[in-house]
Amino acid sequence: xxHHDRESGPAMTDAECVAFLQWALPRxxxxxxxxxxxxxxxxxRLARRLGTLGLPTLAAYRARLADDPAExxxxxxxxxxxxxxxxxxRAVFDALARQVLPALAVRAAGDGRPVRCWSAxxxxxxxxxxxxxxWDLDLGEAERAPGLEVTGTDAGDxxxxxxxxxxxxxxxxxxxxxxxxxxxxxxRDGLFCVRARHRAGVRFVRQDLRHRAPEGPFDLVLCRxxxxxxxxxxxxxAVLARIxxxxxxxxxxxxGNHERLPHAHGFAPVTGAPCLHRxxxx
Numbered sequence: 001x002x003h004h005d006r007e008s009g010p011a012m013t014d015a016e017c018v019a020f021l022q023w024a025l026p027r028x029x030x031x032x033x034x035x036x037x038x039x040x041x042x043x044x045r046l047a048r049r050l051g052t053l054g055l056p057t058l059a060a061y062r063a064r065l066a067d068d069p070a071e072x073x074x075x076x077x078x079x080x081x082x083x084x085x086x087x088x089x090r091a092v093f094d095a096l097a098r099q100v101l102p103a104l105a106v107r108a109a110g111d112g113r114p115v116r117c118w119s120a121x122x123x124x125x126x127x128x129x130x131x132x133x134x135w136d137l138d139l140g141e142a143e144r145a146p147g148l149e150v151t152g153t154d155a156g157d158x159x160x161x162x163x164x165x166x167x168x169x170x171x172x173x174x175x176x177x178x179x180x181x182x183x184x185x186x187x188r189d190g191l192f193c194v195r196a197r198h199r200a201g202v203r204f205v206r207q208d209l210r211h212r213a214p215e216g217p218f219d220l221v222l223c224r225x226x227x228x229x230x231x232x233x234x235x236x237x238a239v240l241a242r243i244x245x246x247x248x249x250x251x252x253x254x255x256g257n258h259e260r261l262p263h264a265h266g267f268a269p270v271t272g273a274p275c276l277h278r279x280x281x282x
Contacts, residue, residue, distance in 0.1 A: 010047065010050050010051065010055070010056050010057065011047070012043065012046070012047060012050075012057070012058055014039075014043070016057075016058055017039060017042075017043040017046065017058070018039065019058075020046070020058045020061075020062070021035055021039060021042065021079075023062070024065075024075060024079075025079065026232060027072070028072070028075070028076050028079060029210060029231060029232050029235045030079060030230050030231060030232060031230065031231065031232050031233070034229040034230040034231075035079070035081075035230065038081050038083070041081060041082075041083075042078060042079055042081075045078040046058070046061070046078060049061075049074065049075075049078060077155075077156065080155065080156055080159075081225075081230065082123050082124070082156070082159060083123075083225070084122075084123035084124050084126045084127065084172070085126050085171070085172045085173070085174065085175055086126045086129065086130045086133075086168075086172055086173055086175060086176045087130050087175040087176055087177075088126070088127065088130075088175060088224075089224070089256070089257055089274075089275070090175055091274050092224075092254055092257075092274060092275050092276070093130060093131075093134055095270075095272075095273035095274060095276060096131070096134060096220075096254070096276075097134050097138040097139070099270075099272075099273060100220065100252050100270075100273070100276065101115070101134065101135060101139060101143075101220075102139065102143050104219045104220060104251075104252070105139070105143045105144065105145070105146055107219075107250070108146040108219065109145050109146040112146075113146065114146050114147035114148060114149045114201075115135075115146055115147070115148045115149070115219050115220070116149050116151075116216070116217070116218045116219050116220075116248075117131055117148065117149065117150045117151070117218060117219065117220040117221070117222070118150075118151050118152075118153070118213075118214060118216070118218040118220070118221045118222070118246065119131065119150060119151070119152040119153070119222050120153055120209050120213075120221060120222065120223040120226065120227070120243070121153070121154055121209055121223065121224075121225075121226035121227070122152030122153060122154050122159075122160075122163060122204065123154055123156075123159050123163070124159050124162040124163050124168070124172075125152055125159075125160075125162065125163025125164070125166065125202075125204060126168065126172055127152070127222055127224070128150045128151075128152035128163070128202050128204070129166065129194050129198055129199075129202060131148075131150050131220075131222070132148060132150055132198045132199075132200075132201060132202050133180065133184045133194075133198050135148040136197060136198055137180060137183060137184065147201065148201055149201050149203075150201060150202045150203070151203055151204075151205060151214050151218075152202065152203070152204045152205070153204070153205050153206070153207040153209065153213075153214055154204070154206070154207070155206065155207065155208040155209075157206060160204050160205075160206055163204045164204055165193075166193055166194040166199055167188060167189075167191040167192065167193040167194075168191060168192050168193075168194075169190075169191060169192075170192065172192075173185070173192055183195075184198055209223070209226065209227060209239055209242075210231070210235060210239065212242075213242045213243065213245070213246040214246065215246075216245070216246035216247060216248065217246065217247060217248035217251070218246055218247055218248060218251060219247075219248050219251045219252070220251060220252045220253075220254070221243055221246070221247055221251065221252070221253045221254070222253075222254045223239075223243060223253065223254070223255060224254060224255055224256040224259070224275070225256040225259070226256075227239045227240070228255055228256065228259035228260065228261065228262070229256060229258070229259055233262060236262045237262045237263055240261060240262060240263075244266050244267070244279060247279045248279070249279060249281070250278065250279060250280075251278070251279045252270070252276055252277070252278055252279070253267060253276070253277045253278075253279065254275050254276050254277075255275050255277070256275060257274065257275055259275070261277060266279060266280060266281070267279060267280065268280050
C-alpha cells in the first residue's frame with residue numbers, strides 16, 4: 001500500500017530536493033539511484049518536517065542536521081519507502097506455491113518442525129500475510145502438515161501497528177485473485193481485514209535490517225525492494241551476509257524484480273523462478 005503524505009510547509013523545487021537527497025542519503029547508508037523514482041514521497045515528508053520545525057528551506061534543514069545529531073534519526077524515518085500490497089509481483093508467489101513451499105514442507109516434515117519464513121522490511125504486513133494465505137489456500141492438506149511460521153520485521157512502529165491490525169484499504173488488494181478475496185478477508189468499516197486463520201503463525205517484530213536479523217534459521221527469506229534497491233553497495237554486502245547467516249542450508253531468498261545480489265557467494269539462482277536464489281555452501 002502506498003501511503004500518500006499530504007504536502008505542507010515551505011515549497012521546494014524538485015532540483016532542491018534531489019540535491020539534498022544526493023547529499024544526505026549516503027550519510028544514512030542509502031543510495032540515491034534507488035530513490036530517483038520514489039523521491040516525491042520523501043519530498044512531501046521533508047516539506048512537512050520543515051513546516052513542523054519552522055524552517056524556510058532545505059539549506060536551513062542542513063544546518064539543523066549539523067547542530068542536532070538526533071535529527072538524523074528523524075530524517076532516516078522520512079526516507080523509508082512504504083509501497084506495499086498483497087501478492088506484489090504475482091509471478092514470485094506463483095513460483096513459491098509451485099516449487100518452493102512444497103519442497104520446504106517435505107524437508108520440514110522430515111525434521112519434525114514447521115517451515116520458518118522471514119519477511120524482511122515487511123512494511124504494513126501485506127507480504128507476510130500473503131505468504132500465509134498462499135500456504136493456507138494453495139497447498140494441499142498433506143503439504144501443510146508441518147505448519148508455517150512467518151516473522152515480519154520492519155523499523156517503523158506505525159507500519160508495524162498497521163500490520164498487527166491487519167486491515168487494509170481496497171487498493172492494497174488489487175493483485176489478490178478475485179476468488180481469494182472472500183476466502184482470505186472479511187469486510188469491516190470499508191476495509192478488508194485478514195481472517196483469523198491467516199493471522200495464525202504470523203508475528204511482527206521491530207527491527208532494522210541494517211543492524212539486526214531475527215533469530216533463525218529460516219527456510220525462506222523475502223527481502224524485496226529494500227536492501228538491494230535503497231542501500232549503499234557496502235551495506236548491501238553486509239546485509240546479505242546477515243541474511244545468509246539467518247538462513248538454513250538449502251533455504252530460499254526472494255528479492256525484487258529489478259534487484260541483483262551483490263557478490264552473491266553462497267547463493268545460486270533458481271531456474272525458472274523469477275527473483276529466487278538458493279542458499280548453497282560458498
